[in-house]
Amino acid sequence: MQCSMSSCCRTRVLTASLAQVLRRQAPPWKKNASSNFGISQTWTNRILSCRPSSSFSNSNDDDTSSLFGSFGAAAAKSATQSIKDRIKSTILNEALRDDSRLWQSSSTNRKRDTYQNTQNPNQHTNGLNGHGHGHYGHVNGTSISNIPGQPLLEEHAIGSVNESTLTSIQTDRTTTTNSYSLDDPLDDLYIHNASSRYWPNLPSPVQRRMEETTINGESDNSTDPFVLTQMELGNLSQSIREDLIGTDHPVLNRAAAYFFEAAADGGKKVRPMMVLLLSRALADAVSNTSLSSSSSTLFTPPMSWQRVDLPEAQRRLAEISEMIHTASLFHDDVIDGADTRRGVPSVHAVFGNKMAILAGDYLLARASICLARLRNAQVVETMSTIIEHLVRGEVMQIKGSSSPSTATTTNSSTANDQSTERIVYYLRKNFYKTGSLMANSCRSTALLGDYPPELVAASYKFGKHVGMAFQLVDDCLDFEGSLASLGKPALSDLKAGLATAPVLFAAQEQQQQQAENSNNNNLLWTLVDRKFKQPGDVELALEMVLASPTAMQQTKELARFHAECAMDALLQAMPSSSSSKNSLYRDALIRLAHKVVARTK
Numbered sequence: 001m002q003c004s005m006s007s008c009c010r011t012r013v014l015t016a017s018l019a020q021v022l023r024r025q026a027p028p029w030k031k032n033a034s035s036n037f038g039i040s041q042t043w044t045n046r047i048l049s050c051r052p053s054s055s056f057s058n059s060n061d062d063d064t065s066s067l068f069g070s071f072g073a074a075a076a077k078s079a080t081q082s083i084k085d086r087i088k089s090t091i092l093n094e095a096l097r098d099d100s101r102l103w104q105s106s107s108t109n110r111k112r113d114t115y116q117n118t119q120n121p122n123q124h125t126n127g128l129n130g131h132g133h134g135h136y137g138h139v140n141g142t143s144i145s146n147i148p149g150q151p152l153l154e155e156h157a158i159g160s161v162n163e164s165t166l167t168s169i170q171t172d173r174t175t176t177t178n179s180y181s182l183d184d185p186l187d188d189l190y191i192h193n194a195s196s197r198y199w200p201n202l203p204s205p206v207q208r209r210m211e212e213t214t215i216n217g218e219s220d221n222s223t224d225p226f227v228l229t230q231m232e233l234g235n236l237s238q239s240i241r242e243d244l245i246g247t248d249h250p251v252l253n254r255a256a257a258y259f260f261e262a263a264a265d266g267g268k269k270v271r272p273m274m275v276l277l278l279s280r281a282l283a284d285a286v287s288n289t290s291l292s293s294s295s296s297t298l299f300t301p302p303m304s305w306q307r308v309d310l311p312e313a314q315r316r317l318a319e320i321s322e323m324i325h326t327a328s329l330f331h332d333d334v335i336d337g338a339d340t341r342r343g344v345p346s347v348h349a350v351f352g353n354k355m356a357i358l359a360g361d362y363l364l365a366r367a368s369i370c371l372a373r374l375r376n377a378q379v380v381e382t383m384s385t386i387i388e389h390l391v392r393g394e395v396m397q398i399k400g401s402s403s404p405s406t407a408t409t410t411n412s413s414t415a416n417d418q419s420t421e422r423i424v425y426y427l428r429k430n431f432y433k434t435g436s437l438m439a440n441s442c443r444s445t446a447l448l449g450d451y452p453p454e455l456v457a458a459s460y461k462f463g464k465h466v467g468m469a470f471q472l473v474d475d476c477l478d479f480e481g482s483l484a485s486l487g488k489p490a491l492s493d494l495k496a497g498l499a500t501a502p503v504l505f506a507a508q509e510q511q512q513q514q515a516e517n518s519n520n521n522n523l524l525w526t527l528v529d530r531k532f533k534q535p536g537d538v539e540l541a542l543e544m545v546l547a548s549p550t551a552m553q554q555t556k557e558l559a560r561f562h563a564e565c566a567m568d569a570l571l572q573a574m575p576s577s578s579s580s581k582n583s584l585y586r587d588a589l590i591r592l593a594h595k596v597v598a599r600t601k
Helices: 007-024 041-048 062-068 072-096 101-119 163-171 204-215 230-244 250-256 270-285 310-336 347-351 353-372 377-399 412-448 453-480 501-516 523-529 537-547 551-573 580-598
Strands: none
Touching (some): 204 580, 230 270, 230 310, 230 353, 250 347, 250 353, 270 310, 270 412, 270 453, 270 580, 310 347, 310 353, 310 377, 310 412, 347 353, 353 377, 377 412, 412 453, 453 537, 453 580, 501 523, 501 537, 501 551, 523 537, 537 551, 551 580
8 A cells, every 4th residue: 555644734735835836826816817727816715715616606706706607506616626626736746846845945954954063063962851961963973972081982893884984983073064964866766677686585694694593403583573573562552552642632542542552553563673673783783792682672772972862762763653654554544545454444434534634643743742852853854854755755646647648659769768757756656655764764763873874874775675665565465465465455556546566567568569569559558547547447457467477577576676775785884793693683674674575465
């Protein structure tokens, strides 16, 4: 399923975008304007406020009589819908522009924050509850200052994060500018004819460890991500339900806590699992000392240059990531009309649409409060970007494909380019709606621990590529799974009018075959363009996808490619040391990426 924002959130974004359109394009909205819609400000206000059509008959406004007088209620409703559709189209076109003002505020603030950090790099306070602890410096690891009178590090770093790297960070603190950036060109999402290198095996260092464990007659649970996080994740839902969700409204409280109750708590919790495992793997990566792997907790004592409440902050970050994800599910099920989720009735099916939307908004609000209490400006910005990306992805999904003319293009080269554009557009939307949460949660984990830039970048790449692989596998399962195996209805994306990766690859293949036969009428692209709205469209699209010899295989291969990119990011930044225990949690993350693409539900 595609993650989605609620209709009310979507309305807020569209309204904000419309305000900018109105400011820049005032003439078309003035009375008697000849261009664009040519409607008056009075009617603009009425349309935006979504007044019912009955208000038209009660109005004495000149605009009413001139525009709708001879048409009646049915014509008034049709005309209003047409105008609203044109307004919506204009807003979406504006929001999808790369230079749209809608998305520029974060960049402006980022530049301002970078300037301020450069001018005064020591002005920083950490602390889960807002209390400083003697540590100051750039929170992305480009400058680390220790508590006065203590050495920079008690441990020596290993691999690519070495002693000279950390020493240079300290000595360059007066001249180093803040290299932290949230910008990602997303130019590595689609690789034509991508192929896996390890599958079905793991990378050699991890595979070798598992084989040695088996030879010795031991269980391979030592690097099983689910086993290693079992205790922490077992307490996560209870902590969220009892500590983070609290409201005087009993129905809202029950709705917000619905997926954190035992009966509906069937989620995989991949996002908090990534945060927890990465917290330990990063600590191991900068330590020469073999840290105990038999401890009942994932977390180790903070190093001298880290915040004293780091374990509590990392645990809270894992909870925040799960709360954001769960809020998106509340909204997603309302928009898609899904009756089940995780094998139980969805929130809106139990509490109604309005309460489900409010519960999702409430979860986001509580997550934002918890995030602010981490007292780390860059973590707050990074995690807040996830919310922006969810909205941006929803706007892209509402708009649909960026190449609407592919179905009838006569030039085969142009048609292939447009097919590729559709796939890239879809993958970018996937990143915003699914991958960003994993990527930026992992980045925030590294930032929270004040780890060096190499580890921050590797953490982000790992989360990004696992997120992309996760959604591509979801795309396949929507065709291959069932309600019993998925916990939600199969073909839900097609029924919602969404063309996912298997459909896009099947349409591209069909287009290539028809180009060889000089046939330019691509039926599957036609179904995609009308969003499978006509009777029989969903069944026909399903038949075409399953009949394609490569569509599902290409989707799975691209998922494996992304999973292996995630593995490589960790292997390069956290190479194995002489102590195998120091790479145990790194290997668990690599196995998690492997399990993501091997899953069947």
